[in-house]
Amino acid sequence: MTRVNTKDRIIQAALKLFMAQGYQKTSIAGIETEAGLVPRAGAFYRHFESKQALLVELARTYVSETPEDFDLERLADFGDTRSELIAIALKYEEAMIRQKPFARLIEEVRLLDFGAELQNDLDSDMMGALVAWIKGKPAAKGLSRKQTSALAISVFGGWLYYLSVVQRGATVDRLRDTLLNEWATLWASSLDTAR
Secondary structure (H helix, E strand, C coil): CCCCCHHHHHHHHHHHHHHHHCCCCCCHHHHHHHCCCCCCCCHHHHHCCCHHHHHHHHHHHHHCCCHHHHCHHHHHHHCCHHHHHHHHHHHHHHHHHHHHHHHHHHHHHHCCCCHHHHHHHHHHHHHHHHHHHHHCCHHHCCCCHHHHHHHHHHHHHHHHHHHHHHHCCCCCHHHHHHHHHHHHHHHHHHHCCCC
16 A cells, blocks of 8 residues: 655645635645644644645646646647647647636635736746747747737637637537637748748
8 A cells, every 4th residue: 555645645635625615615624634634733834834835736736737738848849830839729728628627716716815926926937938939930030028928828819718618618619620720820820920
């Protein structure tokens, strides 16, 4: 039998409780009890400074996307912008499917005082990687960082909107392949055109 360390037990217990009853209704004592620890004996605080710090670690592990998850450094292997866009779009789709079980928790956290800051922090690495990728395209030559960031948001915003509509249960899945192909063709053409 494999022994699970205390930190992992706390993480799994918190995830279970956050999913079942929400972040705000879950107490540290409840997490400790669910993890098989003695409540208020200090085991939680040996691993996390607060419930918020635990949530941040959970978000980084289970919810957020990283450039490594998307394998962005290998996009050049595809050899053309359209294929690279499709690869990124499909990775976003995988991430959306992976995040679906956490949707209620994600929405709850967004409404908390620190929710927007956490979301920005989690998104910054991914946005930086997408901006770096776009900077290598002819359309981005000579653009400032802000302009390149705006271009990245324009490029990926439409696809992310489509995924969010699908996640909410809309029946547009039958259009997926057409939308993906048209979106990738349009933006590849735009990104490969020098300004």
